[in-house]
Amino acid sequence: MQPDECGATSSRTKERQETIGVSTKSSLHSAIGVLAQARGESIAAVARDMVASGFEDFETRAFTESQSRLLASFESKLATYNEGENMQWMVRVDRRLATRIKLSAKEYGKSASQIVAMCMTDALVRQSAVAAGAVVPTDLESAKAIVGKYKGPAARKLAEDIGLGKRGPLLIGVLSGKTEAPRTVLRALSLKLKVSMPLLKQVFNESFLATPIPAFKAQDEKPQVRLTKRSWEDAVKSLSLTEADTSALLEFAD
Missing domain, CATH: 1.10.1220 (Arc Repressor Mutant)
Structure with missing residues (x-):
């Protein structure tokens, strides 16, 4: 040829x-x-x-x-x-x-x-x-295990450690993926837990997606099920705190 x-x-x-x-x-x-x-x-x-x-x-x-x-x-x-x-x-x-x-x-x-x-x-x-590899701390499964340790009193202590004060329920919303985490909070968690920010985001996203949708019996009105994450601002304002405390927490989203 x-x-x-x-x-x-x-x-x-x-x-x-x-x-x-x-x-x-x-x-x-x-x-x-x-x-x-x-x-x-x-x-x-x-x-x-x-x-x-x-x-x-x-x-x-x-x-x-x-x-x-x-x-x-x-x-x-x-x-x-x-x-x-x-x-x-x-x-x-x-x-x-x-x-x-x-x-x-x-x-x-x-x-x-x-x-x-x-x-x-x-x-x-x-x-x-x-x-x-399976044993590296930044692996997704390891990250899930680390985040999973922080429930109840441990979550309340973690909230104090990263500067949220006695706002355990607010942090629990973040850890479960139900509340959108501001970059400042995400960075503080990353430093404290020694888990990269991208991995934390994925853990929170998958936790939210895995949240079971409850079964309801027939009612006159359809139950309201949240299909999107709650914003940080919405979560903070729902706590009905003083104006000063609310403003301080909202600053995390700046």
């Missing part, structure tokens, strides 16, 4: 790619960059690999999990990479994979950009877990 023929054959057999634009926080792009540097590969190559791996996991789990549970799991992982500025960037994937992603996006009521971002974070989280 002549060289030019060989080149033509190569170009025909190479898998064609398609570009999908994604909108994420800069922390996700940075995490991809760190992994790319460790592997000695380009960011584009690692991003493509993460999307393929994450989407394979997505499709596999779709056979056994409901749409709501599957999306909640992937969205909770994406939420762990919400630091930094918003940024637009491009990910190139194989054309056949791009088609499958777009079909799933339509089926699940999401954009292709959202599916790509969620799949990348899913693969990153699983990659980190494998690299960390």
Whole structure:
């Protein structure tokens, strides 16, 4: 075969790619960059690999999990990479994979950009877990065990230790994932518990998603079940504290 023929054959057999634009926080792009540097590969190559791996996991789990549970799991992982500025960037994937992603996006009521971002974070989280090993303190299961120790009196003591005073119930709402944790509180917990902020966010997100929905008998009015996290401001104001105490706690959200 002549060289030019060989080149033509190569170009025909190479898998064609398609570009999908994604909108994420800069922390996700940075995490991809760190992994790319460790592997000695380009960011584009690692991003493509993460999307393929994450989407394979997505499709596999779709056979056994409901749409709501599957999306909640992937969205909770994406939420762990919400630091930094918003940024637009491009990910190139194989054309056949791009088609499958777009079909799933339509089926699940999401954009292709959202599916790509969620799949990348899913693969990153699983990659980190494998690299960390089961006994490393920053592993997700270890983080869950650490947070799980703080209930009742222990949670009240922890609230005092991180500057919330005698506001144990407020902190319990954060630890259970029911109350959104301000960055200041999250940082204080991270330093005290020696668990990274992204892992704490994931623990809180999964705790909230795992909260059982109570069964109710038929009534004239439907019971109200909270489907979203409570804001820090709402949680603080619900305590009916003095104006000074309320203001002091609201400052944590500044």
